[in-house]
Amino acid sequence: MPNIKIFSGSSHQDLSQRIADRLGLELGKVVTKKFSNQETCVEIGESVRGEDVYIVQSGCGEINDNLMELLIMINACKIASASRVTAVIPCFPYARQDKKDKSRAPISAKLVANMLSVAGADHIITMDLHASQIQGFFDIPVDNLYAEPAVLKWIKENIPEWKNCTIVSPDAGGAKRVTSIADRLNVDFALIHKERKKANEVDRMVLVGDVKDRVAILVDDMADTCGTICHAADKLISAGATKVYAILTHGIFSGPAISRINNACFEAVVVTNTIPQEEKMKHCPKIQVIDISMILAEAIRRTHNGESVSYLFSHVPL
Numbered sequence: 001m002p003n004i005k006i007f008s009g010s011s012h013q014d015l016s017q018r019i020a021d022r023l024g025l026e027l028g029k030v031v032t033k034k035f036s037n038q039e040t041c042v043e044i045g046e047s048v049r050g051e052d053v054y055i056v057q058s059g060c061g062e063i064n065d066n067l068m069e070l071l072i073m074i075n076a077c078k079i080a081s082a083s084r085v086t087a088v089i090p091c092f093p094y095a096r097q098d099k100k101d102k103s104r105a106p107i108s109a110k111l112v113a114n115m116l117s118v119a120g121a122d123h124i125i126t127m128d129l130h131a132s133q134i135q136g137f138f139d140i141p142v143d144n145l146y147a148e149p150a151v152l153k154w155i156k157e158n159i160p161e162w163k164n165c166t167i168v169s170p171d172a173g174g175a176k177r178v179t180s181i182a183d184r185l186n187v188d189f190a191l192i193h194k195e196r197k198k199a200n201e202v203d204r205m206v207l208v209g210d211v212k213d214r215v216a217i218l219v220d221d222m223a224d225t226c227g228t229i230c231h232a233a234d235k236l237i238s239a240g241a242t243k244v245y246a247i248l249t250h251g252i253f254s255g256p257a258i259s260r261i262n263n264a265c266f267e268a269v270v271v272t273n274t275i276p277q278e279e280k281m282k283h284c285p286k287i288q289v290i291d292i293s294m295i296l297a298e299a300i301r302r303t304h305n306g307e308s309v310s311y312l313f314s315h316v317p318l
Contacts, residue, residue: 001025003083004304005048009057009073011066012276015090016056018293023301028053032069040065042072048082054125054300055085059093060252060275067093067112071119078120086123086303087116088296090274091222091250095130113137125299127274127292128221128249143309145299147249147272148177149316150290152184154270155217158288159245165215166190166241170232178219190216192232205235212240222250223271226257230264243267250274251287258284 007028008016020027029045055077057070070087077085097108109131116124117140124142129135135142155162167189169178175191182189190209216236223229223246233244244266251271253261261269261284269284271277272292281287298317302309 001301001304003050004052004054004300005046005082006054006056006300007044007073007077009055009066009069011061011069012056012058012090012273014276014278015058015273015293015296018291019056019088019297019300022294022297030073032073040069040072042069042076044073044076044080048077048080050081050083052304053077053082053085054088054304056088056090056296058090058274059095060091063093067115071115074116074119074121084122085120086125086300087121088125088300090127090292090296091252092126092129092134095134096222098131098134109134110137123303125296125303127272127296130221143299143303145295145309146313147274147290147292147295148181148184149312149314150272150292150295151219151247151270152181153316154247154290155185158268159215159217161215163187165217166209166211168192168209168211168216168218168232168236170194170218170220170228174220177221181219188214192235194228194231205231207235207239211236213242215243215245216241218244218246220246220248222252223248223257223269224252225255226253226260226264229269230260233264233266237265245270247271251277251280253280261286 005028006020007030010032031043033041055073074085094108094112127145128147129144165187167178167182169175169191171194178189193206195204218229229246236244245268247270249272266286268288269286270288272290277289294317299309
């Protein structure tokens with residue numbers, strides 16, 4: 001593919017390398033370093049004049065440093081006369097701060113959107129946004145890819161009794177995602193209604209639906225401290241589920257998450273590699289990873305060639 005360059009930020013080099021390998025390209029040369037006062041310095045090591053540039057940087061790890069590095073890389077490419085700069089952000093940072101739920105609360109996702117636009121991004125490719133309305137925060141095109149096709153494939157290949165399962169959403173917000181998966185598998189779904197007294201802490205849970213003598217598959221877009229899904233798993237087991245799996249797009253797993261998963265009654269906790277998981281997998285044998293690099297690579301290829309990306313919403317590229 002001519003006139004295309006792919007650069008990797010420092011947040012997830014493995015994913016960037018997989019994407020480049022899939023496309024048969026070399027990753028572009030880029031040197032990121034920090035000055036002693038912690039300012040980020042980026043040097044793009046090759047010409048990008050007139051090129052279609054893709055910068056892969058996920059919102060994980062040192063989120064603020066990685067976000068700043070992405071903004072600087074976009075700007076560096078833009079003022080070096082790149083014809084188009086696309087930010088490939090598998091896990092969008094600050095996506096949970098997408099509304100004013102109390103007075104004087106910031107809408108940080110909108111701020112991040114503005115920062116990306118001002119830095120010079122012409123296009124955003126991301127995956128399973130926490131709220132798909134975040135696309136409306138941008139005045140540039142946003143492709144919000146879905147992990148759903150890869151999740152369906154994993155369920156069919158790895159859960160032998162998937163025809164007798166119930167897809168469960170751990171909160172009302174994920175109802176749409178769960179009904180879509182349940183429809184495509186032709187199985188039932190259930191919801192868990194949770195009440196929070198304060199952020200990151202769940203007060204009580206009510207199960208709506210039937211999981212008795214069935215495999216329950218919890219599906220959510222992200223798990224951070226894992227309080228919700230571990231509570232939900234206990235609720236499902238007490239409601240008569242035979243096994244509980246959890247499938248999450250973004251496994252953030254901060255704070256006590258790993259010890260909670262180890263102590264919970266999951267058969268497996270399946271995440272995609274939008275966030276690097278190698279370290280977490282060493283400490284938690286239940287974590288399994290679905291590789292989504294081919295979905296992102298195919299989205300990049302189609303965008304570069306001016307083709308439709310909608311095929312990826314319902315199919316995994318071979």
